[in-house]
Amino acid sequence: MYRYHALLQKHALGNFKTFVYEMGLTPAMLIFLNNIQNTRFQPNENYARELLELFTLGVDNGYNQSDIVNVARAISGWNGIDQTNLCGEVAFIQPYWDSGQKTIFSKTGAWGYADVINLLFDERPVQISEYISRKLYSNFVNPEVSEDMIKLLGKVFRDNNFELAPLMKAMLSCEHFFDDASVGTIIPGHIEYLLTFVNEIGYSEQLELYTAIGYSAAEYNQQMFSPTDVAGWPGNRLWVNSGSFQYRAESILNIMSYYYAKNGNKLEELRTLAKELINPGENSPTIICNAIIDHFLPNGLQKTVDYEDALVVFKAEIPENYFQSGQWNLDWEYAPAQVLYLINYLANLPEFQLK
Structure with missing residues (x-):
């Protein structure tokens, strides 16, 4: 899985054709989609089908069943994986390859693995x-x-x-x-949802949170490297329903609780975050509160009364005259806790799900 993940990072902004070529020869992909079992003696069409249907062309978009059959024949023979070193190179075993003539996208030849990739990008660009x-x-x-x-x-x-x-x-x-x-039209998956929050809040000690995020996502049916099927998780609106919404909100609160339980002194990072969102010297609680809201919610809140409700949470139990007299500002001792209260409140709003 390390090699698979490293390949994703290597080609994230690289050449897609090269990416497709190399991905099909990773041990993870060969095993997951059964091309490790694909030989001229016992053809296996699984990877051939997904290569066309999921990874390059889309469902029923420029190919037919005959193409799948012949692609499977062409990409046979990549069966040499050292089971004791799955990060090693994959070996091509010539006798297991179907060397016969194959017709793919109306082109006939004794095609092999590299030929399939070339045919895809030449014939279906x-x-x-x-x-x-x-x-x-x-x-x-x-x-x-x-x-x-x-x-x-x-x-x-x-x-x-x-x-x-x-x-x-x-x-x-x-x-x-x-x-x-x-703006604010995408509902991210649970892992992305939590990682985005960790980046938005500016936590300095993120590494220790990754395990907690992984456990949380697994409970939410998004276990890393174990999607529901080969197409991955459905995504967007299917991430949220009446039950999962509350779980996602609680996950944010759990991540914050976990972080501050291990790093109590890091609460000061919330003061820094709030100051970075406003002009120097700004001490209006309304402006500061709105800036924090707009930082975490791409579309803000829908109504003026919603901002007013959030402001009540942000002001906490500090007497109103402290705000009116100008005694209060972000250097106030309890300002980080106020920011924390506000973020807790926002995490329970539907708008917090959108990115």
Whole structure:
């Protein structure tokens, strides 16, 4: 799994074609999708099907069952894995490879593994570029996909020889990304939800939280490296229902409790966070409270009364005259606790689920 994860990081902004080629030869993928068992004697179509359906083209998008059968034949023979060293290289075993003629995308030859990858990107460039652009757009911009935008992004992807960095740059600098309609539209998975919070709150000792986040996600049916099926977790709105909403809110509170139980002195980080969100010298509790709200909630709160309710929480039990006289500011002894109370309150709001 280390090698698999390292490959994800290596190619996150690299060449997608190279990524597809190398991913199919990782021990994790060979074992997970059974290509380790795919030989000319006993063909296994599992990885061939997912290579087309999930990883490059999309469901029923430019291929048929005959293509799957022949892709499986072409990518056979990669069966040499040292079970005592799964991070090692995978060996190609020539006698296990189907060396016969195969027709893939109407092209016939004695195709092998590398040929399949070349055929995919040579014969189905539009389908691949638009399928991947759609996937990325729905995850980084808006689940409601603009097909016109997908065609433009697909062209950018093809024009840059399937390099992911130019595609991501075009996507994250387009008007759609900055449009108000795209702000706060994505409901992240539980792991992303908690990691995003940890980054937003600015915890300095994050490493010790990762185990707690992993346990929390596993209880939420998102165990790392163990998705519900080969397509991964469904995502977006399916992450939240009446039961899971409360669990996600409690998870935030548990993460904070765990962190401050181990790092009581780190409560001061909340004072630093609040100061970073406002102009120097600002001591209006309303402005400070609103700045914290807008930091954690991309669309803020819906009504003025919602901000007023949050302000009551932020002010805690400090007498009102302290605020009116200007005695109170973020250097006040209990200011970090006030920020903590407010974050606890926000974590229980539906708006906190959106990113």
